[in-house]
Amino acid sequence: MELENKTIIVTGASSGMxxxxxxxxxxxxANLVLGARRGAELEALAASINKADDRAVFLAGDVRDAGYAAALVDLAGKAFGGLDGAFNNAGIVGEMQPVPDMAIDNWTDVMxxxxxxxFLAAKAQIPAMKARGRGSIVxxxxxxxxxxxxxPGMGAYAASKAGLIGLARSLASDHAAxxxxxxxxxxxxTITPAGGEGDPAALEFIAGLHPMKRMATPVEIAQAALFLLSDRSSFMTGSPMIADGGVSVRLV
Ligand SMILES: NC(=O)c1ccc[n+]([C@@H]2O[C@H](COP(=O)([O-])OP(=O)(O)OC[C@H]3O[C@@H](n4cnc5c(N)ncnc54)[C@H](O)[C@@H]3O)[C@@H](O)[C@H]2O)c1
Incomplete structure (x- = not known):
């Protein structure tokens, strides 16, 4: 068992990866604290996990809310006695537009x-991990x-996702000790609702960009997250870990 008795927050847990x-x-x-906007989906997921073993709690909310980030950490403490890891995974694509045509509201929403x-998640999670003397954030x-x-048309999304790499590297440096x-x-x-699931033309276009000529399944990405959250990656911090079927090395 790679995450035995580790308590982990997963956001964006209502669907996809x-x-x-x-x-x-x-x-x-793992013990799980599940977060996303849709409570019914979280409840169903927690129930299916708890059928096997009572190890999942959930709280619906909006990750843009600092109070929600803190409430997820509180729930980890109340339900399981502390926090060991977080898969901060919720995200949106937003509207895909060339920047000259993109509304500032779209930029602001995506960011x-x-x-x-x-940033809000890390602010809430790091003090709880510090109290334990260990933790892994992804x-x-x-x-x-x-x-x-x-x-095409991913200026806001690309900037937000590049920003996460910078944030991870900075936090890694500040908190490694x-x-x-x-x-x-x-x-x-990855074949998920945000990744074009249900739109065969989009899936075909995206698959074709990858040297492997296919997209990932959500489980393939979950396995990479599992590695980063487990002690198997004990010497990895500040790493931008690529699990992309080679799309970032493709020749255009
Ligand atoms: N699918 C892909 O091709 C792909 C590729 C690279 C990265 N990603 C990223 O992977 C992550 C997961 O996306 P997915 O593909 O599983 O998509 P998805 O749409 O299935 O899941 C997104 C999740 O984020 C949650 N979410 C969105 N906005 C939220 C908010 N304001 N507050 C709380 N929860 C919110 C949704 O409820 C949902 O659970 C995202 O960060 C996405 O940008 C996706």
Whole structure:
């Protein structure tokens, strides 16, 4: 068991890679605090995990809210006695537009859900991890924040995801001596609602950008997150870890 008795917050757990990660982490022995906007989906996921073993609690809310970030950490303490890890994974793509056509509101929305929320999460999570003398934080960045990979109209999204790499590296430097590791995970195109699921033309276009000529399944990305949250990655901090089917090395 890779996460035996570790308590982990997973945001964006209502669908896609967050839901896959929650199930995988539970199967690896983690206690889970599940977060996302949609309470009904979280409740169903927690119930399915708890059928096997009583190890998941949930709280619906908006990651842009500092109070919500703090409440997830409080819940980890109340339900399981502390916090060992966080998969800060909630995110949105926003509208895909060339920057000259992009509304400032879209820029602001994407930055606040994808980047400011990560800042708020780290602010709430690090003191709890410090109290334990250990912790692992993972931010879901994206290949688009590193290479673009051929995706059109993603200025706001790319900037937010690149920002997560900088935030992870800075936090890694500040908190390594406290036993807290912070890494960014850069998935390639993944078959989820945000990744074009249900839109065959989008899936075909995105798959075609990857040298592997396919997209990831959510579980493949969850496995990379599991590695970063587990002690298997004990010497990794400040790393932008790429799990992208080679899209960032493709020749155009
Ligand atoms: N799917 C891809 O191709 C891909 C590739 C690279 C990175 N990512 C990133 O992976 C992460 C997970 O996305 P996914 O593909 O599983 O998509 P998804 O749409 O299935 O999941 C997104 C999750 O984020 C949550 N969320 C969104 N806004 C929120 C808010 N304001 N407050 C609380 N929760 C909120 C949603 O409720 C949902 O649970 C995102 O950060 C996304 O940017 C996705």
């Amino acid at each position: 967050g839901a896959a990660a929650a199930k995988l982490f539970a199967s690896e022995g 606040s859900v994808n980047l400011t929320a990560a 931010f879901t960045s994206s290949f688009v924040g590193f290479s673009n990979g051929g995706m 406290e036993g807290i590791r912070v890494n960014a995970l850069l998935p390639g195109g």
